[in-house]
Amino acid sequence: MKHALLGASKAAQWINCPPSARLQESVPEDPSEYAEEGTVAHALAEIKLRRRLTLCDSKQRKALDAEYEKIKTNPFYGPEMEQAVQEYVELVEIRVMAAKARSSDAVVLLEEHLDYSDWVEEGFGTGDVVLIADGVLEVIDLKYGKGVPVSAYNNPQPRLYGLGAWAGYNYLYSIDEVYMTIIQPRLDSVSTDIMPIADLLEWAESVVKPAAVLAFAGEGDYCAGDHCRWCKVKGNCRARADENMKALAYEFKDPALMDLEEIGSILFITEQLKVWAKDVEDYASGQAMKGNPIPQWKLVEGRSNRSISDKDAAIAALRATELGTDKFLKPEELLGIGELEKRLGKKEFAALLGTWIVKPPGKPTLAPETDTRPAMNSVENDFANTDMED
Ligand code: SF4
Incomplete structure (x- = not known):
């Protein structure tokens, strides 16, 4: 798959630290299983959405079904992915219905090539879903990961997709507002940032364009910040x-x-x-x-634990003795909550086990004031209140 130097997913980096784009250009992408898993989830989402939202003849339906079956054999596919992607698809359908309620000839585009090169040299990306209806353009992006919550607010990635979609369709449709939505089903998170098109275009001219000129030329100042998190260097x-x-x-x-x-x-x-x-x-x-030693440091063998190379042979050897099985076999043990949820899928997990899932209060932890969790009383304050009530 071809990637733009100034891709939307890296926009936070090249807008805040323009020379970072060229600096990373020659660094190979580290294959990550999260990225592979995300690709499979996106492929599954596209199949489901095409099946439900586009007119398919029997040949196309058959081809989609065959792709679906192929995905089911992928090692990343399982009940958790099936359910998370299904939730995403249902949320997209609600947005599509809302768009159709606004205008019967609403436009629904899937996996749309979005070109934002009016502001960013060679800038393009792919929008998972683009909807256009009654003056509103909406771009929807699926985030399958659950490690880092991603919000649509002030996020340059969906903004660039919005710009690309506007650039591609404003000559056909009048667009007043742009909705930018990120759905992260495994975190039950849906966020939508809304901008009047005039504000989005103003942001593109005043923020994106100057940063993109510097970034494309490999110029400007390096600037570290939160955006370094995904930088290859x-x-x-x-x-x-x-x-x-x-x-x-x-x-x-x-x-x-x-x-x-x-x-x-x-x-x-x-x-x-x-x-x-x-x-x-x-x-x-x-x-x-890779064979590039770090001065004053060396690679050594880390700690390792003993293991049994052939468990079946070991069990057979133990069974041949007088020992009772309780002496060498573990009693049956329930899997952990995360693993059960993964194997059963969220809905099945909740239906079967919801009654017994409890969440005790967490251990007091220091967090910055900006953290969204409510502040706890200190232990001393709790005691002080008890005294007063007494
Ligand atoms: S690590 Fe941060 S400061 Fe360094 S190039 Fe990457 S984005 Fe810029």
């Missing part, structure tokens, strides 16, 4: 290292002990440093494994 980028080392130059003042205000600031720094340290470590291990 995050482990050996000097700008990111400089930024993190700046954090270490924290100025300690008198008196000898830091106050809680200072501790709060340092906690932010340690979070940032932990993430960076892990990225540097991964990069260094990767280099050493």
Whole structure:
């Protein structure tokens, strides 16, 4: 599959750190099983949506069914994927029905090539779903991963898709507003950012265009931030290292002990440093494994545990003795919640076991003020309240 240098999924990087695009150009993509799993989920979603939303003759239906059967043999396919993709498809259908309710000749496009090169040299991407009805253009993006929540708000990726769709269709349809939706079914998350087309175009001219000119030329300033998370050079980028080392130059003042205000600031720094340290470590291990030794460091064998190479033979040997099976076989054990949910699918899991799933209160954990969870009372405050009530 051809990728644009200034792809929409990397837009947060090249908008905030323009030279990052050319810097990563020659770094090969690290194959990740999450990416492969996402590709399978997208293929499944497309088949289901085409089956339900487009007019297919019997030959096309047969071809889609055959593709579906093929996906079922993929090792990433299972009840969890089936259900998550089904939920996504149902949510898309609701959006399609809403579009059709606004206008009977609503346009529904799947896996649409979206060209936003009016603002970004050679910029294009693929929109999972594009709907156009009654002055509203909506782009919908499936995020199959569940490791990092992704919101549509202020997210340049769906905005660029929105621009590409507008560029492709505004000569045919009058478009006043753009809805940008991200559906992340495994996190039960749906978010939609809405922008009047004038605001989206203003953002494209004032933010995207100048950054894209620099990025395409490999110019501009390196700038580290949250967008480094998915950058291919995050482990050996000097700008990111400089930024993190700046954090270490924290100025300690008198008196000898830091106050809680200072501790709060340092906690932010340690979070940032932990993430960076892990990225540097991964990069260094990767280099050493490729035969590029890191000065002052060496590869050694890590710890390993003994294992039984042939379990059946071991069981047979133990059964041949006088020992009771309780001496060498584990009693039957229920799988963990995550594994059960994966094997049964969310709905089946909830229907069969929902009654017995309990969630005890979590251990108190420090989180930044911006965290969406409500603040807990401190233990001291809880006791103080009890005293007062007594
Ligand atoms: S790691 Fe961050 S600062 Fe470095 S090139 Fe990538 S995006 Fe830019």
